[in-house]
Amino acid sequence: MHPGLVIGIIGGYFGLLILISYLTSGKGDSKAFFTGNRQSPWYVVAFGMIGASLSGVTFISVPGQVGAFISDTEPVYKAFSYFQLVLGYLLGYFVIANVLMPMYYRLNLISIYSFLNQRFGIKAYKTGSLFFLLSQSMGASLRLFLVVGVLQIAFFDAYNVPFVVTVMLTILLIWVYTFKGGIKTIVWTDTLQTFFMLLAVGISIFYIADKLDLSFSGFISTIEEHPYSKVFIWDWQSSKYFFKQFFSGAFIAIVMTGLDQNMMQKNLTCKNIGEAKKNMYWFGFILVPTNFLFLSLGLLLYMYAAKMGIVTPEHTDDLYPILALNHFSPFIGIVFLLGIIAAAFSSADSALTSLTTAFCVDFLKLETLSEKEQKRKRLWVHVGFSILVFLIIVGFRIINNDSVITAVFVVAGYTYGPLLGMFSFGLFTKRITKDHAIPYIAVIAPILSYLLSTYSEVLLGGYKFGFELLIVNGLITFIGLWIFSKEEKT
Numbered sequence: 001m002h003p004g005l006v007i008g009i010i011g012g013y014f015g016l017l018i019l020i021s022y023l024t025s026g027k028g029d030s031k032a033f034f035t036g037n038r039q040s041p042w043y044v045v046a047f048g049m050i051g052a053s054l055s056g057v058t059f060i061s062v063p064g065q066v067g068a069f070i071s072d073t074e075p076v077y078k079a080f081s082y083f084q085l086v087l088g089y090l091l092g093y094f095v096i097a098n099v100l101m102p103m104y105y106r107l108n109l110i111s112i113y114s115f116l117n118q119r120f121g122i123k124a125y126k127t128g129s130l131f132f133l134l135s136q137s138m139g140a141s142l143r144l145f146l147v148v149g150v151l152q153i154a155f156f157d158a159y160n161v162p163f164v165v166t167v168m169l170t171i172l173l174i175w176v177y178t179f180k181g182g183i184k185t186i187v188w189t190d191t192l193q194t195f196f197m198l199l200a201v202g203i204s205i206f207y208i209a210d211k212l213d214l215s216f217s218g219f220i221s222t223i224e225e226h227p228y229s230k231v232f233i234w235d236w237q238s239s240k241y242f243f244k245q246f247f248s249g250a251f252i253a254i255v256m257t258g259l260d261q262n263m264m265q266k267n268l269t270c271k272n273i274g275e276a277k278k279n280m281y282w283f284g285f286i287l288v289p290t291n292f293l294f295l296s297l298g299l300l301l302y303m304y305a306a307k308m309g310i311v312t313p314e315h316t317d318d319l320y321p322i323l324a325l326n327h328f329s330p331f332i333g334i335v336f337l338l339g340i341i342a343a344a345f346s347s348a349d350s351a352l353t354s355l356t357t358a359f360c361v362d363f364l365k366l367e368t369l370s371e372k373e374q375k376r377k378r379l380w381v382h383v384g385f386s387i388l389v390f391l392i393i394v395g396f397r398i399i400n401n402d403s404v405i406t407a408v409f410v411v412a413g414y415t416y417g418p419l420l421g422m423f424s425f426g427l428f429t430k431r432i433t434k435d436h437a438i439p440y441i442a443v444i445a446p447i448l449s450y451l452l453s454t455y456s457e458v459l460l461g462g463y464k465f466g467f468e469l470l471i472v473n474g475l476i477t478f479i480g481l482w483i484f485s486k487e488e489k490t
Contacts, residue, residue, distance in 0.1 A: 005330075009337055010151070013196075014173050017345075020192065021177040021185045038268070040187045042275035045266050046283040048190030050290060051197050051346035052263065053283075058291070059197060059343035060146050063298030064316030066228050079230040080299075081240040085467065086291040088249020093284035095250070096258035097277045099427065104264065105273040111361040112264050119426040121435030127442050128419055129362035132261055133355060135415035137385070140262075140351030141392035144170065147348075148393060150321045150340050167393050171386050174349050178382070183265050183357070186350045190266070193342035200339020201293050204324070207332050208300040212307065219296075228299045239466035248467035255416035255470065259423055262347075262354035348389075355385045417449060417473020418442035425478050431485040441480035449473040 065078045104112055113132065117125030148167050156166045178185060209219050223229045233240040257263040270276040301319055305312050310327060313319055324336035359381050360366045366374045422438070425431075449472050453465040465472070 005334070006151075006337065009334055010341065013338060013341060014177070016192070017177045017189050020189050024185045024188050038271060040184075040266075040269035040271075042270050042279040043282070044191050045187055045270060046279040046286070048187055048194055048346070049263065049266055049279070049283050050287055051194030051343060052190050052266070052350050053257070053287060053347075054197065054290065054294075054343060058294055059201075059340055060150075060317050060320050062291070062294045063301055064319045066295060066298030067302040067312065067319075068316045077228055077230070078240065079228045080292075080295045081231065081233050081245065083231050083292060083295060084233070084240070084242050084245035085249035085252070086288055088246040088251075089253040089287065090284050091246075091250040092253025093257070093280055095254055097280040100254075100258040100423075101264075101267060101276050101280065102273055103427070104268060105276065109268070111358050112259070112261055112268075113358065113362055116422060116426065120422070120433055120438060123435045124422060124433075124438040125362065127439045128422055129358050131415050131418055131442065132259075132358055136260070136262055136351055136355055136358075137388055137392060138415070140348050140355075141389045142396060143351075144348045144389065145393045145396050146317065147340055147343070147345070150325075150337070153321060153325060163397060164394055167390055171390050174345060174352060175382065175386050178349050178353055183269055183350070183353055186353055187266060187269055189349065190346045193346035196338045196342035197346070198290065198293075200335045200342075201297055203335045204328075204332060204339075205293065205297050205300060207328065208297075208304050212300065212303055222303075223296055223299060226299055226303075228302060229295075237462050237464060239464045241466075244466050244468045248470060251420065251471050251474070252467060255420050255474075259416060259419045260354075261358045262351050265354050265357060266350065352382065352385055352389070356382045359385070414446040414449065414469075414473065417470050418445050418477045420470065420474030421445065421477025421481065424474060425481040425485075429482075429485075430488045431482065432488055433481045433485040437484040438481070441477055441484065445473055445476040445480060448476050 062082060065082065066080065068078050103115065107115060107118065109115065111129065113125055113129040116128040148163070148170050151170065152161075152163055152166050156163075177189065205219075214222060232242050233245075235241060236243075267276050267279060270279055297320075301323055302312065304310075305319070305323065308327065310323070313322060321336070321340070325333050328336075356378060360374075360378055364377060364381070366377060369377070418441070422442070425433070449469055452459070452472065453469050456463050456465050
């Protein structure tokens with residue numbers, strides 16, 4: 001693909017985002033930046049959240065992992081086993097809609113971690129917010145890393161532009177259309193970006209199926225019969241065992257959506273709890289078949305590579321980008337670029353906004369300042385997190401040797417586990433915990449989880465932890481809170 005065409009696509013796309021930002025940001029006051037004035041239509045939020053939830057990680061990593069082995073010691077194809085995790089999401093979203101969101105709306109929260117302050121105390125509150133800031137900074141950076149790599153291959157390598165400069169330009173573009181409108185702008189830009197992402201997947205599937213001479217019925221039968229389409233794994237020692245994946249999916253949904261300021265900030269822009277629930281239900285129902293489409297795309301990509309004699313890359317994350325940019329038609333290359341840019345920026349832009357919100361509300365207490373002072377400090381915090389994301393991406397470029405989707409969930413497992421434990425303890429018990437002990441418990445729990453995961457095969461008769469380590473992490477936190485607590489006096 002000609003580099004000039006690529007830069008034209010990128011320029012036009014960001015021009016459209018900046019236009020949306022201009023039309024939606026209004027005065028750009030703090031209330032609009034943090035809560036969207038609680039006027040967002042639920043169906044707009046639900047559709048936009050699909051793109052933010054999937055991100056560039058799903059767009060590239062999920063299709064690529066279909067033909068990869070589970071591990072060096074477990075030479076079985078991952079196939080569609082990821083879908084077991086996705087099925088668990090539905091249970092998680094049900095819990096979010098009926099347990100967490102009613103509480104958030106009842107307490108009229110801006111930062112969801114304010115709940116920890118009301119339930120435990122200031123140290124628990126700061127600890128919860130700090131763990132979110134850590135996890136979100138890592139997660140957003142890892143997701144954006146994927147897209148920057150694609151842009152580097154598609155355009156910047158042709159002009160010998162260093163990777164560091166590519167990262168800098170990418171983050172600058174995000175900053176330009178988010179710094180004023182915040183979440184009020186994000187709700188609408190996410191809708192546009194979700195549309196482009198799903199359009200790219202649909203067109204890619206249609207194009208490859210046509211090249212493989214597959215009719216619609218042939219496409220369906222191929223998915224049913226191909227060994228890569230295996231969904232369920234019943235070997236209890238496997239890291240992809242069904243019940244591990246299903247319940248891990250439920251808890252991942254709870255922590256990465258329900259306990260995540262990034263995702264909940266969008267839900268809290270709805271007019272009331274009734275509309276917020278509708279948003280969550282429809283979001284879940286649409287997300288499941290959408291993930292199946294990504295897996296189906298992965299199967300077709302491997303089939304296409306085999307038919308054309310194309311060697312699959314060592315890093316499976318590179319499969320879709322290499323085929324789309326080097327082997328498919330220029331039109332599909334354009335569609336792919338729009339899709340991957342939309343997928344990554346739909347999560348990265350809202351991540352920067354939520355990081356800014358959490359830090360401003362939880363640590364700076366901006367509500368006590370004048371609107372002019374709020375804007376000034378909010379601007380500098382936004383700049384600061386943009387720089388932090390830049391540094392993490394560059395660092396990950398140097399040390400990365402694993403699939404990005406695995407890396408994101410590993411980070412989530414260790415940093416969201418303490419949040420899961422704290423919120424569960426706060427919601428489902430009435431015990432009084434010593435506030436000063438909570439930061440220590442939150443740090444010790446991930447360490448113990450890591451040690452347990454490292455030596456699980458020796459300690460647990462060959463058992464290997466997968467994403468369910470998140471549950472273990474939360475449980476250790478819960479037990480620690482129980483130990484340092486006492487019954488509430490009546």
